[in-house]
Amino acid sequence: MTADVQAAPTATRQIPDTMRAAVLFGPGDIRVIDRPVPQPGPHQVLVEVAMCGTCGTDLKIFDGHFPQTPPFGEFTPGHEWAGTVVALGESVDEFAVGDRVAIEVHAGCGRCDNCIIGKYTACLNYAKPGKGQRASGITVDGGFAQYAVHDVKALYKMPENISFADAVLVTTAGTGLYGIDVAGGYMAGQDVVVVGPGPIGLMTVQLCRQLAARSVTLVGTRDSRLELGARLGATEIINARETDPVARVRELTGGDGADWVIETSGGPGVPDQCIAMTKRAGKIVFVAFYPGPVTLDLSAAVRSDISMFTSRGEGGNNVKRAMAMAAGGGLRGEELVSHRFPLEDIAEAFRVVRERDGDPMKVVIVP
Known part of the structure; x- marks a missing residue:
């Protein structure tokens, strides 16, 4: 058991008036400053952040290229975080001070058509102030x-x-599991390809094994990440710089292609490869963001009756499901954490992520 698990909750917490927080002042300009500690409103809790992960989306936000974030000079990013409840807002009885909690990024408004049917990561009131929608570290202050x-x-x-x-x-795993959920969820006995051995891809490999996929092939370009994927349950790894992934997937599946291809890499040329390695009447799930428009042979997908799905974020209560898998030993997350930085060094952490200095896997900030 790790040290942060052993920390015992306390009945009361001393909450200061101010805190240290990273604020984005402009593209590439993030500073750690003193800010007032926020107060929880109705249906909210105040959490003392223990750890917040970084990812490619944070780099887009850092560069000022992500839509609908709050104004520069006011906004604290960070959307993958966990911590300890220290104060409760009005009407909150689901949690107690001292509870250790993990988050879903998105909380929908609860009133639009999409939220009513559970599609809260596609809330129609996304980023509209006063409507109740919150995406932590994206449309409101984060971790x-x-x-x-x-x-x-x-x-x-x-x-x-x-x-x-x-x-x-x-x-992170909730993102992969939501994509699987949107596409039908049931993959027992089927052949799956996961493209992209980043954190989402590596957690998705484990999810597919938990869901009884017959085989899980991981495709990427960095041996260190592919080898980690093999340790986490991938039955086959393919370095796309050395081996044609389409030909190899076809070979592994007797020429048919994979039943599922899950694209987590965000590489502009990858969607077309996904079509080529998918079985007739198979499924492709896209959970990645791309740097710009992509080109793909849509006619090939139509000819092969391939179903293509997209999903945003970790909706559908799938963080809860992923948490249950992790508690049962089926998901190993801590092994992906390669670098830890104090909050004051967040700019350096972003540099490490961008430049891949030291082959980072998951870089986390510890406030």
Whole structure:
């Protein structure tokens, strides 16, 4: 059991008036400053942040290229975080002070057509102030701070055997699991390809094994990540710089192609490869963001009756499901955490992520 699991909750917490928080002042300009500790409103809790992960989306936000974020000079990013509840807002009885919690990024408004049917990551009131929608670290302040507020409907209590490092990756796993869920969920006995051995891809490999896929092939370009994928359950790894992934997947599947291809890499040329390695009447799931428009042979997908699905974020209550898998030993998240930085060094952490200095896998900030 790790040290952060052993920390005992307390009945009361001393909450300061101010905290340290990273604020984005412009593209590439993030500074750690003093800010007032936020107060939880109705249906919210105040969380002392224990750890917040970084990812490619954070780099887009850092560069000022992500839509609908709050104004520069006011906004604290960070959307993969976990911590300890220290104060409760009005009407909150689902949590207690001292509870260790992990988050879903998105809390929908609860009133639009999409939220009513459970599609809250596609909330029609996304980023509209006053409507109740919150995407932590994206449309509202997030977890690159000592404290953050969060909606109770997007929080999950952490089992005792889950560390904060595990919990950060459980949020990541929720993204992969939501994509699988949107595409039907049932893959027992089928052949799956996961493209992209980043954190989402590596957690998705484990999810597919938990869902009884017959085989899980991981495709990427960095041997260190592919080897980690093999340790985490991939039955086959393919370095796309050395081997044609389409030909190899076809070979592994007797010429038919994979039943599922899950694209997590965001490489502009990858969607077309996904079509080519998918079985007739198979499924492709896209969970990645891309740097710009992509070109693909859509006619080939139509000829092969391939179904293509997209999903955003970790909707459908799938963080809760991923947490249950992690608690049962089926998801290993902490092994992906390669670098830890104090909050004051967040700019350096972003540099390491961008430049891949030291072959980072998951870089986390510890306030």
